[in-house]
Amino acid sequence: MAFTWSKTIYMGLDPIFLTELSISIIIFSTIASSKKSRVSKIKTADNEIFEVEEAVATMSNTIKIMAGDCSGGVIPLNNVHSTIFARVIEWCKKHVDDGEDLEYYKGALKNCDATFFEVDQAVLYHLLTTANSLDIKPLLHQGCQRFVDMINGKTVEEIRQLLHIKNDFTNEEEDETRKKLWSSVVGMNSFILL
Amino acid sequence: MDGVGESSKSGSGVSSSQLMKNGAFCDEESCPKQVSPIRVGGSRNTSPLGRVGSRNTSPSRQKVIKTKPRGLDEETVATFGKVVHPDIQMEDNIWAMLPEDLLNEILARVPPFMIFRLRSVCKRWNSILQDNSFLKFHSQVPSHGPCLLTFWKNSQTPQCSIFSLPLKVWYRIPFNFLPQWAFWLVGSSGGLVCFSGLDGLTFKALVCNPLTQTWRTLPNMNYNQQRQLIMVVDRTDKSFKVIATSDIYGDKSLPTEVYDSKIDKWTVHQIMPAVNLCSSKMAYCDSRLYLETLSPLGLMMYRLDSGYWEHIPAKFPRSLLDGYLVAGTQKRLFLVGRIGLYSTLQSMRIWELDHAKIMWVEISRMPPKYFRALLRLSAERFECFGQDNLICFTSWNQGKGLLYDVDKKLWSWIAGCALQSYNSQVCFYEPRFDSSVH
Numbered sequence: 001m002a003f004t005w006s007k008t009i010y011m012g013l014d015p016i017f018l019t020e021l022s023i024s025i026i027i028f029s030t031i032a033s034s035k036k037s038r039v040s041k042i043k044t045a046d047n048e049i050f051e052v053e054e055a056v057a058t059m060s061n062t063i064k065i066m067a068g069d070c071s072g073g074v075i076p077l078n079n080v081h082s083t084i085f086a087r088v089i090e091w092c093k094k095h096v097d098d099g100e101d102l103e104y105y106k107g108a109l110k111n112c113d114a115t116f117f118e119v120d121q122a123v124l125y126h127l128l129t130t131a132n133s134l135d136i137k138p139l140l141h142q143g144c145q146r147f148v149d150m151i152n153g154k155t156v157e158e159i160r161q162l163l164h165i166k167n168d169f170t171n172e173e174e175d176e177t178r179k180k181l182w183s184s185v186v187g188m189n190s191f192i193l194l
Numbered sequence: 195m196d197g198v199g200e201s202s203k204s205g206s207g208v209s210s211s212q213l214m215k216n217g218a219f220c221d222e223e224s225c226p227k228q229v230s231p232i233r234v235g236g237s238r239n240t241s242p243l244g245r246v247g248s249r250n251t252s253p254s255r256q257k258v259i260k261t262k263p264r265g266l267d268e269e270t271v272a273t274f275g276k277v278v279h280p281d282i283q284m285e286d287n288i289w290a291m292l293p294e295d296l297l298n299e300i301l302a303r304v305p306p307f308m309i310f311r312l313r314s315v316c317k318r319w320n321s322i323l324q325d326n327s328f329l330k331f332h333s334q335v336p337s338h339g340p341c342l343l344t345f346w347k348n349s350q351t352p353q354c355s356i357f358s359l360p361l362k363v364w365y366r367i368p369f370n371f372l373p374q375w376a377f378w379l380v381g382s383s384g385g386l387v388c389f390s391g392l393d394g395l396t397f398k399a400l401v402c403n404p405l406t407q408t409w410r411t412l413p414n415m416n417y418n419q420q421r422q423l424i425m426v427v428d429r430t431d432k433s434f435k436v437i438a439t440s441d442i443y444g445d446k447s448l449p450t451e452v453y454d455s456k457i458d459k460w461t462v463h464q465i466m467p468a469v470n471l472c473s474s475k476m477a478y479c480d481s482r483l484y485l486e487t488l489s490p491l492g493l494m495m496y497r498l499d500s501g502y503w504e505h506i507p508a509k510f511p512r513s514l515l516d517g518y519l520v521a522g523t524q525k526r527l528f529l530v531g532r533i534g535l536y537s538t539l540q541s542m543r544i545w546e547l548d549h550a551k552i553m554w555v556e557i558s559r560m561p562p563k564y565f566r567a568l569l570r571l572s573a574e575r576f577e578c579f580g581q582d583n584l585i586c587f588t589s590w591n592q593g594k595g596l597l598y599d600v601d602k603k604l605w606s607w608i609a610g611c612a613l614q615s616y617n618s619q620v621c622f623y624e625p626r627f628d629s630s631v632h
Contacts, residue, residue: 125288132296141335144303152361156314164290165316174314 040067041074048082049074052089059092061135079133084126091116091139117146124150298322302331305338305360306405306625333628340581342595342608343387343404343623345369345379352376354404356623357608359597367404373411376400379619381579384427385626386434392420399423399436399453403629410631412436415451415460426478431456432630435498437483439476440466450496450503455632463501466494477528479521486519493519493547508552511545520580522546522600529554530578530585541565544585544598558598560587564605568596581622588620595620 040057042050058064066075077085091113117124124146131140151159160167167174292300301322304312309332313320322328339360346353352369375393382388390399397420402409415421415438427434436453438460450463466485475486483496484506491514493506510517510529517531527547534540542560547553560568568589569576577588583600586608595608 122288125292128296128300129293132293132299140299141303144300147300148303148305148308152308156311159312159315162289163292164287165319167315168317169314 042085043074043076044080044082044085045078046082050082050085050089052092053096056089056092056096059096059136059138060088061137063134077134080130081126084123084130087116087123087127088130088134088136088139092136095138113142117143298328298331301328302335303338304332305358306332306627307341307356307358307363307365308361329627333626337582337624340584341623341625342586342620343379343382344618344620345389346618347377350374356404356625358625368407369404371402371407371409373400379621380423380436381425381621382623383425383434384429385624385629386425386427386631387621387623388423388425388436390423397421401425401434401436401631403626403631404623405625405627408631412453413458413460415453416462417448417451419448421448422474422476424476424478424483427629429629437478437496437498439483439485439496452498463496464503466496466503473517475517475519477519477521479527480525484519484521484527486517491517506547506552508547508554511543511554511556516576516578518578520578520585522580522583525549526583526600528557528580528585528600530580530587542568542587544600557600558603560596560598561605564596564607568594577620579621581624584622586620586622 038054039051040054040063042052042057042063044050054067058067063075063077080088117127119127124143128140128143128147131143151162154162157167159165301309301312301319309323313323339358341359342357344355344357352372354367354369356365356367357363358365372389373391373393375391375398376389377391378389380388380390380399385405386401386403388399388401390397392398395418396414397418398411398414400409400411421438422440423436423438425434425436433455435455438451438453440448447465449465451460452463453460473486473488477484481498483498485494485496486492487494491510493508493510495504495506496502497504511531511533513533515532515534517529520528520530522528529545529547530542532540532542541562542565543556544558544560545554546557548555568587574589579586585598585600587596587598588594597606597608598604599606
């Protein structure tokens, strides 16, 4: 083999080697491109079809399981509307590479996510219920945080009004519950972000 | 986390009236904010008919509608009752349709102090929020945001205020259960708070969980000396350790002792190798205790698992004043301090220890205007402590606090009444329901 090897040095690459190389390149690229182009087709309640990259779509555990059952067909989501689903997918695309880091569990929402949740109440409600039904835990977590921030400044009565909850405590019971260990010392706006 | 003070120092001369701030100061008896005169006008009849899970029945009788079961076949999908329109869906009523499990998810993210307030919303919420399985679910959410705990003793009465960073509100916590001798705030970790003090001639320590108002005095140490303590909680193990290192008088023959809650005993460990003077600056991360030595300025590390001291030859920055050690997340260790005494160019800087190269790398500097606002005089004292990559600076004289988020590189001010007492001790605190003192 030493003889053939020295030959290639003079005459360029060995043709057999070249063929092998090109074949492996072709195989490789097909694998790579097929991975890239794996999309899931998802149909929402209003019969709109979304084509979403599989990695993004399977951030939803529900979709992941349904995809396994459908195996290539269209996944129907009968209780998600297209406008909400579009937003959810937008969020998923931003967070597809987050992995298991869960850094957003700590503290406030990141800036990009904070603006995502600056929506009106109806949309927030549907985002939450959709995140719940599609089982996208990080989105659900952030949505819940947003809701908690929303009710943070409210009094108990305002919370009741928002959630349409009837106050079923009697006056005495309510005093009892209020006379709890903690009393809230509401200070001035004592946290200024610069 | 400055737990050192003269043993005979009594509470400050600051009377409680000085601690009143501008806003309303609520007692437990009267809390005007919570009383809602709106109710006088008659309760709102809001429950739509046919809405399952009506909120004024007792929990045992309520029916619950669940959202679509997660991850099951399409055939078993339960649809919403209404078709979702893209237009605004009667915003007025939208949250009334909140499903039960989603409500639980939301309540699990509520910071602990708000949970108490939410108990008075209705009976159903009251029972949910006290239910053990809910509290367990609530505790599994990794973090609800840190709080600052300030503690000071006003002659005999301990006063404690907690500032919740996510809620941006100060809370007053009764600490009546604390015995008289508890005087120094050692620190807080994983929901538990540790105090130390001298009971007669015996130096003692106790741990408590302010949220559940449970507490326990730890058994006496093997060597009775007033010392520097640090407490660490292992949440996965559900145990905690208290490490007692050098004493404040520099007694070099005093061995390190470690209290382990699993065996409920203090064990004697190695004596720290002779160094000239130890500071009170300690930080614990990654099962190692780091302690700063003053003369010469250096770093000592104590490995808890193997139980011996080691000198870390990391060179400290030149002309460093008041170096504070702060532990970050995982293995990160920060050094915070000022450079340049008597110089107009004095600046506050933060370094991080590079474990591989064993050197301090500067990662941040306090912006000059904040530095000037925090410390008007160049020789003024300040406190610095931290947790989870948050570093807090408090200036006693001015009652201000400055917070630095290492990850986000963000500086922010905290102001409020409790920081104004000059001998209040401050630390980070994470309120948790599930931390046990045993």
